[in-house]
Amino acid sequence: MAINYGAAAIGLVSQMPSGPGVIGIQKIREIAQWIPPAVSSFLLTSQTKSREIISDYEQAQTTTIQLVDELESNELEVLRKSLPNVKLVQVIHVIDNSSVLKAIEISKYVDAILLDSGNPNLAIKELGGTGRTHNWKLSREIREAINIPLFLAGGLNKDNVNQAIREVEPFGIDLCSGVRTNGSLDEEKLMNFFNSVS
Numbered sequence: 787m788a789i790n791y792g793a794a795a796i797g798l799v800s801q802m803p804s805g806p807g808v809i810g811i812q813k814i815r816e817i818a819q820w821i822p823p824a825v826s827s828f829l830l831t832s833q834t835k836s837r838e839i840i841s842d843y844e845q846a847q848t849t850t851i852q853l854v855d856e857l858e859s860n861e862l863e864v865l866r867k868s869l870p871n872v873k874l875v876q877v878i879h880v881i882d883n884s885s886v887l888k889a890i891e892i893s894k895y896v897d898a899i900l901l902d903s904g905n906p907n908l909a910i911k912e913l914g915g916t917g918r919t920h921n922w923k924l925s926r927e928i929r930e931a932i933n934i935p936l937f938l939a940g941g942l943n944k945d946n947v948n949q950a951i952r953e954v955e956p957f958g959i960d961l962c963s964g965v966r967t968n969g970s971l972d973e974e975k976l977m978n979f980f981n982s983v984s
Contacts, residue, residue: 800814852875
């Protein structure tokens, strides 16, 4: 459904501490094998150790790994060396000015940054799918400070996506809760979202 409406990438959510859309690693592999070559497949993982991430990737076989939690730089280096042909996208949860510095530092190790509105500092980490927006001025600062593509996520829907694109000018946008109803992908919301993007 998402591909039919124009999605350039499909996010496949593995085990998470919170948020919608979690599926098993074997189902992720099945879907990733089905996705046409022109569409990227993203394995979303909350793992923070390279060993576990590599193990999940070897089962999933996606084109891209989206790291939704923070990894130590040495773990990122291991991933880069172990999986040289796999794109790495690091999620930064935009909370305050420290998020800008974090994004600049991490941009040295990954292929793209994705800005979201979770909160990894909570007892049960929020690592995506919150439906909340964040401070797009900070997102713009990050985009202007890094030399790799930037994706924007966090509470995007048909009513605010064009403003978000104007303010941040991201490489791409990432959707989750804005196109779901009761946790499931909603075709009408998906259609309205794609029709609203100008």
